[in-house]
Amino acid sequence: MTVRYIGLFAALFALIVFVGVMMGAPFTVRLMVEAFAFALIAMGLNIQWGFGGLFNFGILGMLMVGGFAVTFISFPVNMAFWESEGPMLLGRTAIAAAIGAVLIFLAHRVQRFGITGKWRGAVIVVAWFAAYVIFRTQMDPAANYITSTAGWVGGLGLPVILGWAFGGVLAGLIGFLVGKVSLGLRADYLAIATIGIAEILRAVIRNMEWLTRGTLTVSPIPWPVPNPQYYQAQGASITDSFVYARGGFLALVVLIVIVALFLIHRAYQGPWGRMMRAIRDNHISAASMGKDVTGRQLEIFVFGSVLMGIGGAILVSFVGIYDPSSYQPINHTFIIWVMLIVGGAGNNFGALFGGLFIYIVWMLSEQLATGLFGTLSNWSSSMGWGAIPDIETRAVQMRIFVLGLVVTIALRFAPKGLLPEYIKRRD
Numbered sequence: 001m002t003v004r005y006i007g008l009f010a011a012l013f014a015l016i017v018f019v020g021v022m023m024g025a026p027f028t029v030r031l032m033v034e035a036f037a038f039a040l041i042a043m044g045l046n047i048q049w050g051f052g053g054l055f056n057f058g059i060l061g062m063l064m065v066g067g068f069a070v071t072f073i074s075f076p077v078n079m080a081f082w083e084s085e086g087p088m089l090l091g092r093t094a095i096a097a098a099i100g101a102v103l104i105f106l107a108h109r110v111q112r113f114g115i116t117g118k119w120r121g122a123v124i125v126v127a128w129f130a131a132y133v134i135f136r137t138q139m140d141p142a143a144n145y146i147t148s149t150a151g152w153v154g155g156l157g158l159p160v161i162l163g164w165a166f167g168g169v170l171a172g173l174i175g176f177l178v179g180k181v182s183l184g185l186r187a188d189y190l191a192i193a194t195i196g197i198a199e200i201l202r203a204v205i206r207n208m209e210w211l212t213r214g215t216l217t218v219s220p221i222p223w224p225v226p227n228p229q230y231y232q233a234q235g236a237s238i239t240d241s242f243v244y245a246r247g248g249f250l251a252l253v254v255l256i257v258i259v260a261l262f263l264i265h266r267a268y269q270g271p272w273g274r275m276m277r278a279i280r281d282n283h284i285s286a287a288s289m290g291k292d293v294t295g296r297q298l299e300i301f302v303f304g305s306v307l308m309g310i311g312g313a314i315l316v317s318f319v320g321i322y323d324p325s326s327y328q329p330i331n332h333t334f335i336i337w338v339m340l341i342v343g344g345a346g347n348n349f350g351a352l353f354g355g356l357f358i359y360i361v362w363m364l365s366e367q368l369a370t371g372l373f374g375t376l377s378n379w380s381s382s383m384g385w386g387a388i389p390d391i392e393t394r395a396v397q398m399r400i401f402v403l404g405l406v407v408t409i410a411l412r413f414a415p416k417g418l419l420p421e422y423i424k425r426r427d
């Protein structure tokens with residue numbers, strides 16, 4: 001295993017150096033920032049699937065939540081909203097939501113007053129309906145007023161690092177609610193449930209224009225480190241400014257990944273990790289030994305969601321724009337699963353390696369396909385057969401083919417991943 005670790009990471013380093021030589025430093029540094037962010041997200045999925053055996057196909061929703069969080073925290077304050085009646089209307093909406101929550105809370109405890117069976121169910125349904133009506137009577141006027149006067153709520157103008165942390169907290173809270181609802185399901189049923197919840201989150205965020213601007217997008221989102229414009233003002237060239245700025249961003253992201261990797265690895269190698277492996281391998285036996293299976297699964301679901309939220313916040317900060325319409329399952333769910341499958345589920349270093357390697361392959365496949373199709377197009381034109389149409393579109397589609405090819409080869413020759421889970425056993 002030690003030889004495999006050294007060999008694979010050395011080969012990955014050589015690949016990065018090769019990309020740097022061929023594509024230039026600005027592109028390579030940008031590529032590595034995004035690759036490390038995706039590796040952090042893959043580590044979050046590894047906590048859920050590799051440690052706990054939980055099928056989470058709702059990664060897209062967590063990434064959107066993280067992106068919204070950093071946008072809300074770090075984007076400059078919208079004074080048009082704060083100087084209007086919008087805050088007062090949202091306060092009324094919060095009070096209406098609190099009243100609805102109290103009604104639902106009381107409805108679930110009517111058995112104390114002798115109301116049981118079908119009557120209790122009817123009371124709960126009525127309470128939910130009343131809470132919904134009360135909330136919407138305040139929410140709809142507030143949303144219409146904000147979009148018509150201020151456009152949207154805006155941000156809080158706080159440091160970006162706080163936005164990343166809030167992205168993890170908010171994604172963890174969403175993960176807790178999702179887990180409470182769906183962790184009673186097993187295997188493919190849980191996967192279907194998380195897909196549905198992710199689509200609900202995407203629909204909600206896209207349609208809450210008063211809070212997220214919906215399809216109008218939000219930009220520019222600040223960086224936690226000096227941006228290229230700062231270095232250009234100091235006299236640096238355009239190329240050097242991008243290298244310096246992206247290099248500082250990369251150093252911060254790498255530090256976060258290292259800290260997360262250290263904490264997760266220490267936890268998984270201790271009693272907590274042994275308990276999680278026992279629950280993953282045989283939850284019935286673990287429950288018979290007195291372990292709170294559902295509680296522990298909810299715990300790791302929340303932990304994984306936190307890393308996904310932070311990773312989603314990092315990606316949005318780096319790109320500098322929050323566009324809910326840009327989130328697609330192939331780019332923000334399927335590719336994360338490929339990273340973990342190829343890297344090795346249950347191995348933190350496998351998740352890290354898979355995240356870096358697969359994202360590099362994902363990005364380079366379009367560049368290589370464009371060059372290949374261009375060469376073939378020139379050759380076919382010289383032969384009188386005509387040029388290849390829509391080369392750029394076809395090159396983008398080749399990403400899917402290359403990704404599928406990598407998965408097929410990995411499953412054929414390394415079904416447990418390039419760095420499979422390794423458990424030290426004692427005689």
